[in-house]
Amino acid sequence: MLGIDIVEISRIENIYNKFSDKFLKKILNNIEIEILKKKNYNINSMAAMFACKEAVAKANETGIGDISFKDIKIFYKGQSPYAKLFDQVYKLSISHDGGFAIAVAIKIKTPSHKFKRDQNTHKGSYGRVAIFAGSKGMTGAAYLSTTAALRMGAGLVYNYVSEDIFDIMSIKYIEAIVKSYEDLDYEFLEKIDAVAIGMGLAKSDLAKDLTEKILKLDKNIVIDADGLNILAENLDLLKDRKEFSTILTPHPAEFQRLTGLSISEIEANKEEICRNFAKENKVILLLKGNKTLVTDSKKTYINKTGNAGMATAGSGDVLSGIIAALLARGLDPYNAACVGAYIHGKAGDFASKKVGEEYMLARDIIKSFSSVTANIYYDTLKKDGIGYFKN
Template structure:
């Protein structure tokens, strides 16, 4: 697929001068406007991006209309311009000649395949279980053992060499029976648990732990450990009571994985307000708190405040209890393998969604449960090795 468009620079410049923000907001998204601001809103820059959106719509054989300006997202990767529409990735060439901006859009690949193919690579022949990460998962409580099970097993399915599930004493026996591969541990004193966590490569905390005052204290102590970390579920609700705990951590070593309700508690805004500006609020939060935010939902948003990835895998059947626990296990596994937080969250939600798509193809959206997603992680990972 190839699309070409030519626009007169002066004409686009006149539209900008006449309508300013109204014109910009109709054609460009927030990140694109920030980019143009860095270019001092030069007519050449605006015209080049305008022509790019027209060129992409032509490559799709839709034109602007069926595909809107805002459907087409322009970004830079390795200092080269690209455009994304759904899961279609286009390589862009922009030039200027004789007062005209010329843009050529050439289809390159499906976005997920292009970004993540080769991410994990083949395993080394002399690898051992320590090679691919030791992770600790603080999850589960009485009545919520499934959270611990799904999270810990999904970490193993994503390739972790060792997975420790840290639980309260009252479910230690239950989890010892349920688990085969994960190692279940319980500590009488928090200081012993904290020392143990310091010897691991990454930590996840939150799924199914409960909202007790003792867990609130435990969370604050765990967050002081300087390890890559995922905070999810009950951990997020506890964190929302004292967001300064997050801000005091080493910058960009933390991944938060909220759904809209949890994000609402974190930023103290109504869900309806968040839905109207999901990406903007996600970027602002990640930038302010110096973390990676994975805001779950249709077209999950992953951002560290500078870079933003919109996920295109997944389906409505994944709206089922335990799905988020599987995601947390995937992301902490990638952190344990040495991925930086933004990369781990981006690759993680792609794998999670693709596993859900495989599960849908086998059992359908209506009957899908979280363990179906767990059991299809291996198929998803095969696509990015």
């Protein structure tokens, strides 16, 4: 698919002169601003970046609106410019002629193997995850979700915790970075690629206030456990969220609280109820259980991996960490939820072969990630909207 955009350089110059940093922050991420800074904020380069993003949006057949400028990330391999929109890559061609910046974006096939690293990368290339989890007596939830995000390949993972467990988590981790709610810096959170919240969070006034503030971030967010219980008391918290940028991962009892329906009512008409809920609240819904269901209201994926040994404390925390890492690594929310459910279940299947269903712990699922991702490939969704995976 091809997209072309032409922009008058003087128009971009006038906008920049009028709005300066506000304009740049609206269309560029921090890495792109650094690229522009190295070019001394050259107006031709600025116009070219703007045109590139418009061209990618056209190649995606959506235009800016359904997606945002910041969803499109420009990067370079050597001297060659590329763009990434969720999990799709575009080759860019840029030129200037007669006071205009001209950009052409060509969609190129994304390698099907998602877990092989380019050698010319660094930790920032694999995304930054912020996990708001844990409370006194529930440090395991924070540990499992954070460790799962690291094991799923996120470059940097920050676990935000309350002050009363800060020292405990600082001792438990080696690779993860621990931060306290008291030091919450929203400017720093702008650099984060994905957020997960709720695992072992409790329902204190602090947790409720934190959840409300985090939901105001313009980030892809996974909400689980106590985050869902807080949300069940006020679904209006989702109203101002960017559509389908929020992934909810309830088990049946949590979904009962979210919908007000009984579990038997949900089970009797599960797919329709889930689709309607996702549509009404503009979220990706992942309903956990035997044959986990994922839907964005239009597409639905029924996961077939996993086993009864995964019905153990902390298993859901692991899933949240997996999905957060996949979001940070560039998958769009629907695909991140589908692929996350598949990997989670498949890792559980490997774990059951190693230790047996009766003896499985959530940490055994994490230990089995490498058995899955060493061989996993996934294709695009089938025409009927059901996820298709093979390994």
